[in-house]
Amino acid sequence: MCESNIYVVGPGEDDESAQLFLEAVDELLPEEAGSWRVTSIFGEQKILSGRIRSMHLVDHRIIFERSA
Protein backbone atom coordinates (compact mmCIF):
# COMPACT_ATOMS: atom_id res chain seq x y z
CA MET A 1 0.00 0.00 0.00
CA CYS A 2 1.21 3.45 -0.83
CA GLU A 3 -0.16 5.56 1.95
CA SER A 4 2.00 8.15 3.76
CA ASN A 5 2.48 9.22 7.33
CA ILE A 6 1.75 12.85 8.12
CA TYR A 7 4.02 14.75 10.47
CA VAL A 8 3.53 18.28 11.79
CA VAL A 9 5.95 20.98 12.88
CA GLY A 10 5.14 24.31 14.47
CA PRO A 11 5.66 27.60 12.61
CA GLY A 12 9.35 28.02 11.76
CA GLU A 13 10.40 24.80 13.51
CA ASP A 14 12.93 22.39 12.02
CA ASP A 15 11.85 19.18 10.33
CA GLU A 16 13.64 17.29 13.11
CA SER A 17 10.97 18.41 15.58
CA ALA A 18 8.15 16.97 13.46
CA GLN A 19 5.59 14.94 15.36
CA LEU A 20 3.39 12.23 13.94
CA PHE A 21 -0.12 13.52 13.19
CA LEU A 22 -1.75 10.58 11.37
CA GLU A 23 -0.41 7.29 10.02
CA ALA A 24 -1.23 5.50 6.79
CA VAL A 25 -2.94 8.42 5.05
CA ASP A 26 -4.54 7.71 1.70
CA GLU A 27 -6.54 10.86 0.95
CA LEU A 28 -5.66 14.54 1.43
CA LEU A 29 -8.22 17.15 0.44
CA PRO A 30 -7.87 20.91 0.89
CA GLU A 31 -10.66 22.54 2.86
CA GLU A 32 -11.42 26.22 3.08
CA ALA A 33 -9.21 28.66 4.96
CA GLY A 34 -5.90 26.82 4.69
CA SER A 35 -6.86 23.54 6.28
CA TRP A 36 -6.79 19.95 5.05
CA ARG A 37 -8.99 16.92 5.60
CA VAL A 38 -6.80 13.83 5.77
CA THR A 39 -8.09 10.25 5.84
CA SER A 40 -6.16 7.10 6.63
CA ILE A 41 -6.59 3.72 4.95
CA PHE A 42 -8.38 2.69 8.16
CA GLY A 43 -11.00 5.41 7.70
CA GLU A 44 -9.69 7.67 10.45
CA GLN A 45 -10.24 11.29 9.46
CA LYS A 46 -8.63 14.43 10.89
CA ILE A 47 -8.55 18.13 10.06
CA LEU A 48 -5.19 19.87 9.95
CA SER A 49 -4.70 23.64 9.74
CA GLY A 50 -1.50 24.49 8.00
CA ARG A 51 0.47 24.22 4.79
CA ILE A 52 2.47 21.42 3.24
CA ARG A 53 6.19 21.89 3.78
CA SER A 54 7.40 18.78 1.93
CA MET A 55 6.26 15.46 0.53
CA HIS A 56 8.51 12.46 0.01
CA LEU A 57 6.19 9.76 -1.20
CA VAL A 58 8.71 6.94 -1.60
CA ASP A 59 9.63 7.49 2.07
CA HIS A 60 5.91 7.68 3.00
CA ARG A 61 6.55 11.06 4.62
CA ILE A 62 4.54 14.29 4.37
CA ILE A 63 5.44 17.22 6.61
CA PHE A 64 2.97 20.01 7.38
CA GLU A 65 3.75 23.31 9.07
CA ARG A 66 0.94 24.17 11.42
CA SER A 67 -0.68 27.61 11.15
CA ALA A 68 0.47 30.12 13.77
Place this chain on the structure above:
Amino acid sequence: MCESNIYVVGPGEDDESAQLFLEAVDELLPEEAGSWRVTSIFGEQKILSGRIRSMHLVDHRIIFERSA
Protein backbone atom coordinates in the same frame (compact mmCIF):
# COMPACT_ATOMS: atom_id res chain seq x y z
CA MET B 1 7.55 2.02 -5.12
CA CYS B 2 5.06 4.52 -3.80
CA GLU B 3 5.38 7.41 -6.14
CA SER B 4 2.29 9.16 -7.58
CA ASN B 5 1.31 10.50 -10.96
CA ILE B 6 0.49 14.19 -11.14
CA TYR B 7 -2.43 15.36 -13.24
CA VAL B 8 -3.45 18.94 -13.96
CA VAL B 9 -6.78 20.58 -14.70
CA GLY B 10 -7.45 24.15 -15.73
CA PRO B 11 -9.20 26.60 -13.38
CA GLY B 12 -12.70 25.35 -12.61
CA GLU B 13 -12.43 22.31 -14.89
CA ASP B 14 -13.71 18.88 -13.86
CA ASP B 15 -11.37 16.14 -12.67
CA GLU B 16 -12.32 14.17 -15.77
CA SER B 17 -10.43 16.64 -17.94
CA ALA B 18 -7.21 16.16 -15.97
CA GLN B 19 -4.10 15.67 -18.08
CA LEU B 20 -0.94 13.90 -17.03
CA PHE B 21 1.76 16.36 -15.98
CA LEU B 22 4.48 14.08 -14.58
CA GLU B 23 4.64 10.36 -13.82
CA ALA B 24 6.23 8.58 -10.88
CA VAL B 25 6.67 11.61 -8.65
CA ASP B 26 8.53 11.09 -5.40
CA GLU B 27 9.10 14.62 -4.10
CA LEU B 28 6.80 17.66 -4.02
CA LEU B 29 8.12 20.89 -2.55
CA PRO B 30 6.27 24.20 -2.42
CA GLU B 31 8.10 27.12 -4.00
CA GLU B 32 7.30 30.78 -3.60
CA ALA B 33 4.22 32.38 -5.15
CA GLY B 34 1.95 29.34 -5.29
CA SER B 35 4.11 27.02 -7.35
CA TRP B 36 5.52 23.56 -6.70
CA ARG B 37 8.75 21.81 -7.65
CA VAL B 38 7.98 18.17 -8.37
CA THR B 39 10.60 15.48 -8.97
CA SER B 40 10.09 11.97 -10.31
CA ILE B 41 11.91 8.84 -9.18
CA PHE B 42 13.86 9.14 -12.45
CA GLY B 43 15.15 12.58 -11.47
CA GLU B 44 12.95 14.52 -13.88
CA GLN B 45 12.02 17.85 -12.30
CA LYS B 46 9.25 20.25 -13.28
CA ILE B 47 7.70 23.41 -11.89
CA LEU B 48 3.93 23.61 -11.60
CA SER B 49 1.97 26.78 -10.82
CA GLY B 50 -1.26 25.98 -9.07
CA ARG B 51 -2.82 24.42 -6.03
CA ILE B 52 -3.46 20.85 -5.01
CA ARG B 53 -7.07 19.85 -5.59
CA SER B 54 -6.86 16.27 -4.30
CA MET B 55 -4.43 13.52 -3.39
CA HIS B 56 -5.26 9.81 -3.44
CA LEU B 57 -2.01 8.12 -2.59
CA VAL B 58 -3.16 4.50 -2.73
CA ASP B 59 -4.35 5.22 -6.29
CA HIS B 60 -1.04 7.04 -7.05
CA ARG B 61 -3.05 10.08 -8.14
CA ILE B 62 -2.52 13.75 -7.32
CA ILE B 63 -4.60 16.40 -9.09
CA PHE B 64 -3.50 20.02 -9.31
CA GLU B 65 -5.59 22.95 -10.49
CA ARG B 66 -3.46 25.23 -12.59
CA SER B 67 -3.37 28.94 -11.71
CA ALA B 68 -5.51 31.14 -13.94
